[in-house]
Amino acid sequence: MSLENRVKATAKNIEGKVQEAVGDVTGDPQTQAEGQAKQAEAKVRHTVEDVKDATKKAID
Numbered sequence: 001m002s003l004e005n006r007v008k009a010t011a012k013n014i015e016g017k018v019q020e021a022v023g024d025v026t027g028d029p030q031t032q033a034e035g036q037a038k039q040a041e042a043k044v045r046h047t048v049e050d051v052k053d054a055t056k057k058a059i060d
Contacts, residue, residue, distance in 0.1 A: 005049055013042035 020035030022028075 002049060002052070005045065009042045009045035009049070012045065013039050016040075016042060 016035045016038030018035070019038060020032050023030070023032030023035055
């Protein structure tokens, strides 16, 4: 498990949530969408780390 990668993914998720909220408050749909995209990217990164962990456990 790469703790560094998980921390980066969590940071990206938080960044996306903040950006989406700013888009909500300002009424800017593009900012909202960019925030949602960052959250989706973070979810993918977490999934990749889960697969890496599962693969490593299977090999060990």
